[in-house]
Amino acid sequence: MRFESIIETVGDTPLVRIAPHVHGLQNIDLYAKLEFCNPFGSLKDRAAWNMVRPGLSAAVERGSQIVELSSGNTAKALAAIAGMHGIGFKSVTNRMKIPEMREMLLLLGAEIEELPGQSECLDPTNPEDPLTLFHRSLDEPGNTYLHTDQYYNARNAEAHETGTGPEIVADLDGRAPDWFISGVGTAGSSTGVARALRDRNPKVGVVGLVADKSDFVPGIRNIDEVQEVGIFDPLTYDTIEKVTSAEAIDGLLTLVRRCGILAGPTGGAAYFGAVRYLRDIGPQLTEPATAVFIVCDRVESYLSYIRKRRPELLGLRPRNDSAASVTPEELSGTAAVGVAEAREWMAKERPLVVDMRSPYAYAALHIEGSINIVDELFADLVRGGLPFSKARPVLLACPVGEQSLRYAALLTRMGHPNVRSLDGGIIAWRDAGAPLVRE
Ligand SMILES: Cc1ncc(COP(=O)(O)O)c(C=O)c1O
Structure with a gap:
């Protein structure tokens, strides 16, 4: 062959x-x-090549960069194709969750731009979503990128x-x-x-x-x-x-x-x-x-x-201090409070509000006075013991209220007397029209 x-x-x-x-x-x-x-x-190699092909020679002539909203395989294929043709590739994303993929892209010579965003992928229904705004800017006149546009490209x-x-x-x-x-x-x-x-x-x-x-x-x-x-x-x-x-x-x-x-x-x-x-x-x-x-x-x-999820498969000891170790009984015994109840509780008892989303999502919009500890960091923190004083109540918030419920259950198991999770997460908070502030 x-x-x-x-x-x-x-x-x-x-x-x-x-x-x-x-x-x-x-x-x-x-x-x-x-x-x-x-x-x-x-x-993704098939899609990447088929999407990039029509504009490739013009992009090479202009020295344009290929750009795609991808933190994974599409980016990898496009980075390789860009390199072969002597042009650059930029991956725009709001969170690179797989470290190996990030390193692979850097090895391939890609530029990575992390934008704030509220969900892991483009949400065109949300006019505030910075990833959506960036996506829209790529269609405006004067843009010199070769945008492959995997979410919309036929x-x-x-x-x-x-x-x-x-x-x-x-x-x-x-x-x-x-x-x-x-x-x-x-x-x-x-x-x-x-x-x-x-x-x-x-x-x-x-x-x-x-x-x-x-x-x-x-x-x-x-x-x-x-x-x-x-x-x-x-x-x-x-x-x-x-x-x-x-x-x-x-x-x-x-x-x-x-x-x-x-x-x-x-x-x-x-x-x-x-x-x-x-x-x-x-x-x-x-x-x-x-x-x-x-x-x-x-x-x-x-x-x-x-x-992270099954350490025993890689010869490591399973952890009983991880969110994955929380039992269904512990979950059902943990307080999930709706937006109205949470707001009342915040006004009365001033809990420490911990937002577990990515720093980019937090920077875009968050509950005033909340602190940001991204879920991966939170997982590391709890390994060292209870990270907050038992004297102050804690409200955990994540995108949709599931991860925060697990961590609230874990903190309860670790002896914190008053931890609650924001039911429905920041999305429910936003949908209820409750106030959010920008960094
Ligand atoms: C590992 C992996 N599986 C599945 C898919 C889904 O493919 P598609 O985007 O064609 O729906 C992707 C897309 O990026 C992927 O990277």
């Missing part, structure tokens, strides 16, 4: 059968589409409609699978593949997977975010199901340990989601059926993600 350029190796990824004794499904052949075999490491889904989808059909001897299961980030891959498969067989069942609310599976959206933006169209999916980070890691473990497929968390989530969805369908089938899920990228970039 000989190529003139690494770009020529994008696509034509393997479709690998998962051994039936591993997945345990009846009457269903399950296949993994190994998108991590793309040269820059993920399914060429994102097109890359999968003309590449990934037809490859699956070809590898199944010209037949579309009966089900297709995939994580939803920008929705480009699921939309494009679904179109190609339904062209062949309109009855293909499409299962979209998103993260559980306030949980984090890097690369896919959570159930609230998914409705908000982009090329996402609910009609693409027969069903949208939630996966937790714990389930994504369980799926990843099966692929890594039993199939030799070194999948990252979204590949794990897709495997887990596929087996969960198909388990009850299999026994009812009268004829053998086929399902395909996508393995988006490889596991190596996510070792710190795994270490």
Whole structure:
């Protein structure tokens, strides 16, 4: 196999059968589409190349920089492509949550600009969101960037409609699978593949997977975010199901340990989601059926993600002082206060208000008088013991009120007598029209 350029190796990824004794499904052949075999490491290589191609020679001539709102795989592919063509790449994001990915981008020569933002991805419904403002500024006259615009660019889904989808059909001897299961980030891959498969067989069942609310599976959206933006169209999916980070890691473990497929968390989530969805369908089938899920990228970039959630998998002692160790009983015994109640309590007892969002989100808008301790730092702080005086009540606030409830339960376990969590988080506070201030 000989190529003139690494770009020529994008696509034509393997479709690998998962051994039936591993997945345990009846009457269903399950296949993994190994998108991590793309040269820059993920399914995003296809979209990145397809989106950047039309404007590339003009950008090279002008010496323009490529820019994309991405903290992950799209940025990685674009950074590599920019470098090959002697131009720069800038990744604009509000929070780089995966340290390995950040280092990888820097190694590739990317510039990283972190903007304040309230959710992890673009929220065009919120005119205050700095990421949204930046996104809008890229469409204004005078902008010299080559903006690939993955959330809105039809060429994102097109890359999968003309590449990934037809490859699956070809590898199944010209037949579309009966089900297709995939994580939803920008929705480009699921939309494009679904179109190609339904062209062949309109009855293909499409299962979209998103993260559980306030949980984090890097690369896919959570159930609230998914409705908000982009090329996402609910009609693409027969069903949208939630996966937790714990389930994504369980799926990843099966692929890594039993199939030799070194999948990252979204590949794990897709495997887990596929087996969960198909388990009850299999026994009812009268004829053998086929399902395909996508393995988006490889596991190596996510070792710190795994270490944080399942340290025992990496030979480390599990921690009983982490938010993950909180039991359902502890959670239900912890006070979550609504916005009105919280405001009353704040006026009366002056609790210390701790905002656990990113410094950028905090800088954009926060509750007056609150202090900012981002969740990762909070986790480190509690390892050293109770970080606040027991004499002062504490109100914890995070984006949607789930993380803060876990930490409130943990602080209670550690002996703090009066910790509460802001129910619905800063989003509920904002939606209730309660005052927020800017740094
Ligand atoms: C690891 C990973 N999995 C899944 C996805 C979802 O793909 P899409 O944006 O096509 O919905 C992405 C997108 O960035 C990703 O990086």
